[in-house]
Amino acid sequence: MRDEAGQDAVVVLPHILDPRSRPDPYPLYEEVRAAEPVWVPGRPVVVFASHEACEAVLRDPRASNDRHHALLHRPPGTAGGAAPVPAELPSFLFMDPPRHSALRRLAAPGFTPRAVRRLAPMIRELTDDLLDEAAARGHLDGVADLASPLPVTVICRVLGIDTGEREWYRTRSSLLGQAVDPYLAFLGVPAPGLAERRRAEAELTEFFGRLAAERRVEPRDDMVSRLLAAEIDGEPLTDEEIVTTCRLLLNAGHETTVSLIANGLLTLLDHPGTLAALRDDPVATAPAVVEELLRLQPPLQLVHRHAREDMEVRGTPVPRGTTMVLLLAGANRDSAAFGCPHRFDAERADASRHLSFGLGTHYCLGAPLGRLEAELAFTRFAQRVVGPELADGPPHYRPHVVLRGPASLPLRTRAILDRATPWAPPRRERSDQPGTAAR
Template identity: 90%
Template sequence: MIRELIDDLLDEAAARGDLDGVADLASPLPVTVICRVLGVDTGERDWYRTRSSMLGGAVDPYLAFLGVPAPGLAERRRAERELDDFFRRLADERRRAPRDDMMSRLLAAEIDGAPLTEEEIVTTCRLLLNAGHETTVGLIANGLLTLLDHPGTLAALRDDPAATAPAVVEELLRLQPPLQIVHRHAREDMEVRGIRVPRGTTMVLLLAGANRDPGAFGCPHRFDAARDDASRHLSFGLGAHYCLGAPLGRLEAELAFVRFAQRVVGPRLVDAPPRYRPHIVLRGPESLPMRTEAILGRATPWRSGSP
């Protein structure tokens, strides 16, 4: 399904004669995939994507640092209400006519013999839409930007995807994590490197900084697709906080990079450096307009061993 979606998106770009790595691939692919998982009509993906992006601003740590909410609070609350109303209507539809999708499974699920409440179902779907979209957009967009500067890696993705793609994605997750910062709350008094941290303290952890720790990675600021320890990155969290969507995010990124390398000939960035999205926690370019020599047709074969 993801392969078909990627080819559809590249076909649309080829028909127009131009390509934006964000608007044409990195942004529509993850939201379409998560909509299909949830059982949502993908024909309205721009509506979901816009509201999901509004909610993304809520993770910026304005409240922790400044004691005030991040800008755009009224818009985020409206987007949240609109999404909640939508998922309530979808839940009613699936109660009457279940399908093979996440909403129907949540409605049938039980915990200790009791069904999930409507609020639990609605908020879970809203979280999945947001979390299953925003970070993967950043991963693919950041990855495309990096790969444009490394034509040798693009060639390897094209010629030997099975051997190249997994390692490339891990190194891109390490070097350019889409989620830069996370919050954690101390459940008990503790000491961190000689500093006393009382119970209840909010800690801001710089995942992007840890991923470039020279004590953990050699030449940490350099992209190295052959790095054998890149998977030690913390971009998906760790332990109880490990991202449940990590396998899906990795798969979408692998397939997107491989197909981009196979079908897009001679890509080069139009505007450098690109403008980045106005976020603190979520990092990625707003757009990646490119010039290309050609976008090959979807008949171009997925090489043997592709992800």
């Protein structure tokens, strides 16, 4: 089942977890893809990194997100029918249909393209507020001042929770985000910081439990109140389902967008022509830029799926209970799917074939919101921030493996223009000259 190349690739897997690989993990994904499939010795785990294999698994209904189907999550020595190790973040994200579909349908109306478009004025105003605050301080950090506060504030407003505590939510969500890092799959141990994650999870659970109790007494026009009023097959949601759904929407509703905007800003600093295009014609430019950044620097580097029954992936038998680790970031740079895959190309015609939001049943619920936030953030950054460049050399990265992104982006700028700068400037001849782009 494993040839020499596969054995060599097994050695690569722990390096994916190494913080020193965080700035550029893509060569490691290349090695895995060249040797695919890569089986982890001694554990029921197989790793895929090609676009074809990852797409096939994401679309296959036999590939489950429910950890009850994973031998990997069972205590050593237990029988096949024994209860699995309790999963962190037990929400509909880790369920399969029909319960997954029913819970997802209740949350979905707040994240449809039409519902998201209604948020655009608020997101524009918030983006300008954040840039105004940075201008008043006299310095701009692309993560702390824009990529982080923008999506967490937006999702707080969608959920109807206090935005004044956004840093409290942010730090706890960041801890929980490390739960999906593949330490158990690759090394057989939980991701570091288990005690801190459980404490953060308990604090968020307690918070949403109190909030749900308040909304029962005094409902509002927000997501928590709608979940409290909802029913599935004539039955109300359980308290646990309400709390875990709210917690999932908070965490998933901003963590990936933080990384998308942070990685995108870092990439755009090296492409002044694209910044100029965003400034001059954002309506035509921003959607394609976001799709290419999603492909090139995906905020979600990998996902897990579990074989609920025996299945086959590109001719590879995958026994029931096997965990499949899909390196989405490797699939997005597969030369069999994309020409010059390591190059940023804002005019790439097929960028939307990326797998960054998944496919099938678990396609990202918040994809329309993440796209809009990124489009508006990049557009306003290009329009108001003059001559941006990194202030302190290459950035340090967050400890997250899956939610990869820089921890901070201190920038030097020549100016941050006033918010009176129009969002939709008159069309004029586009220039790709670096001197023109830098203004």
